[in-house]
Amino acid sequence: MLRSVSTSRCFKVMWKRFRLARMNKALSNPTYRTLFTAQVIALLGTGLMTIALGLLAYDLAGDAAGAVLGTALFIKMITYVGLSPLLAALTERLPRKPVLITADLIRASVALALPFVSALWHIYGLIFLLQAASASFTPAFQATIPDVLKDEDTYTQALSLSRLAYDLENLLSPALASLLLLVISFHGLFAGTVLGFLLSALLVQSVSLPVVQTGPTARPFRERLMHGTRIYLATPRLRGLLSLNLTTSAIGAFVLVNTVVIVKSDYGMGDGALGLAMAAFGGGSMASALLMPRLLQHMRERDVMLPAATFLTGFAFLLAGLFWGETLPAWPLFLALWGMIGAAYSAVLTPSGRLLRVSSHAKDRPAIFAAQFALSHACWLVTYPLAGWGGQAFGLPLTILILGMLGLSGVFLATWYWPKKAEREIEHSHPELPPDHPHLLAHKGKGARHIHAFVIDDEHRVWPTHG
CATH class of the missing domain: 1.20.1250.20 (MFS general substrate transporter like domains)
Known part of the structure; x- marks a missing residue:
């Protein structure tokens, strides 16, 4: 019995040292807590859609489903690489909340349409729209978190929570899909995806996000594109x-x-x-x-x-x-x-x-x-x-x-x-600036x-x- 108690106490000490409770510092911020909840719900919906999309591809293409999914994945990467800087430049001076909500609503609309496709090119077109919306949503969402959590340690906890959210999506979504498929067809999984994006949009709408000053003068579009x-x-x-x-x-x-x-x-x-x-x-x-x-x-x-x-x-x-x-x-x-x-x-x-x-x-x-x-x-x-x-x-x-x-x-x-002795604070000079420059x-x-x-x-x- 004594050994059992000692072992139990040891596990409790180890758990405390594991510091899961320290994540409460980030989650105690109501704005971040709401945004994190929105992220988790949207990721679960995305996980359901991934499984449903595989089953839809098999329904349409049979043994060629792997090639269909490979093409869809290729479209996803091309969209992310090509459109993310473009969309960031287009939305740079827009308030982030409408950008996030609009992206969620577009993703919900695409998920709503996916069960009704009847040709492979429909899948490819809708995947392009979905990933274009994600290419706008994800960077804007990630850029908002450090403005909500100013403290570096708290922001680090938020990064860990975000990593956990992606891992949990990979673990929980397949299990949830398996349970749902016992009572509904795979088309019903898309409804879960729609619900996830809609709930994410509602949660983003419910919080007040920091207003970031973009400066009085707009950069030319070409400069914003590569900024x-x-x-x-x-x-x-x-x-x-x-x-x-x-x-x-x-x-x-x-x-x-x-x-x-x-x-x-x-x-x-x-x-x-x-x-x-x-x-x-x-x-x-x-x-x-x-x-x-x-x-x-x-x-x-x-x-x-x-x-x-x-x-x-x-x-x-x-x-x-x-x-x-x-x-x-x-x-x-x-x-x-x-x-x-x-x-x-x-x-x-x-x-x-x-x-x-x-x-x-x-x-x-x-x-x-x-x-x-x-x-x-x-x-x-x-x-x-x-x-x-x-x-x-x-x-x-x-x-x-x-x-x-x-x-x-x-x-x-x-x-x-990345030099080993790289410092964040660097002594430097500005010979090109006049002595009375504001900087x-x-x-x-x-x-x-x-x-x-x-x-x-x-x-x-x-x-x-x-x-």
């Missing part, structure tokens, strides 16, 4: 982030595309085992996201993300060796490996919002989040086809080796672009030289190479 990308690519830490996005997309694409092949062909298991493998990946990702707020209180983002990305590529080479030697690990070890890959994957992705936040002014955040959205999905645009078509053309061992090399190149580029007067520098948190903007168009 976020220019800031992104001129900032060393964000060039490092883009390189790490290449790493996560390379290994993540292999897991998301080929887990089904490994489980069903190599292990000879059924659909339930596939769900277990993806749950292991998602569970590792969730555990990592929960630990991230505590970890980032004591470590810099670079010191977390680069080692995690290195481990991620190490797992890829381990898999390549196992596949080539035809010595797959025992099933429990495989699940543990998938959990570790999920943990490293999440450790790279979760802190990225902090980097975007400290690398931009509030008025530029929609543009820079849109740039991150487009550029990160450009990585997936390369790695998804490589993981899928490469697996069929070259086999899994060579495919994971190629993706591992691609991921390793991302780690090397991140190390190169110089605001910082009270000696002459044109001063120090402050450095971000790329209209007064700082190039990153300083020395103090």
Whole structure:
């Protein structure tokens, strides 16, 4: 009995140290709590639609359903990469709440129409509209959160919660869909998607969002179109982030595309085992996201993300060796490996919002989040086809080796672009500005030289190479 009590007490202490309760600091903000609820509901609806769309594709195309879904996924990535900066430029000076609500209503309308399609091109057209709305909604939503949560630690908790929301969507949506399919046809799943987007729109409507000043003068449209990308690519830490996005997309694409092949062909298991493998990946990702707020209180983002990305590529080479030697690990070890890959994957992705936040002014955040959205999905645009078509053309061992090399190149580029001793506050000068310029007067520098948190903007168009 004494041993049992001690064990119970030990688990309680460990749970406290796990700091799940610390997420309450972010959730205690009523505006963020409402927006997070909207995000979770919309993601659950999206998860239901993903499953329903697969069944609809099979209903229309039979054995060619995989090709249909592959085309739909390709359209999704092309839309994200091509339209996200364009839509951010078009909506830059609009209040964010109407932008978010309109995007949700468009997504609800598309989901409402999907059950009535009768040809494959209908699916492709509606998927384009749906993803165009998401390409507007997601960056605007992500850019709003740091304006709601000003404190960096609280915002870090929000990033972890957002990561958890995506992982829970991957875990809960299939289970919920399975239960619903016991009593309704797959067409009814689209109703859940419609309801999710409508509830999301209502929740966004119910809160008051911060008003962000965009400045008295509108930029020309062409400049607005490239504004976020220019800031992104001129900032060393964000060039490092883009390189790490290449790493996560390379290994993540292999897991998301080929887990089904490994489980069903190599292990000879059924659909339930596939769900277990993806749950292991998602569970590792969730555990990592929960630990991230505590970890980032004591470590810099670079010191977390680069080692995690290195481990991620190490797992890829381990898999390549196992596949080539035809010595797959025992099933429990495989699940543990998938959990570790999920943990490293999440450790790279979760802190990225902090980097975007400290690398931009509030008025530029929609543009820079849109740039991150487009550029990160450009990585997936390369790695998804490589993981899928490469697996069929070259086999899994060579495919994971190629993706591992691609991921390793991302780690090397991140190390190169993102200096180890990079500081947020940088001493610099403005020889091009007159002594009475408002920027110089605001910082009270000696002459044109001063120090402050450095971000790329209209007064700082190039990153300083020395103090």
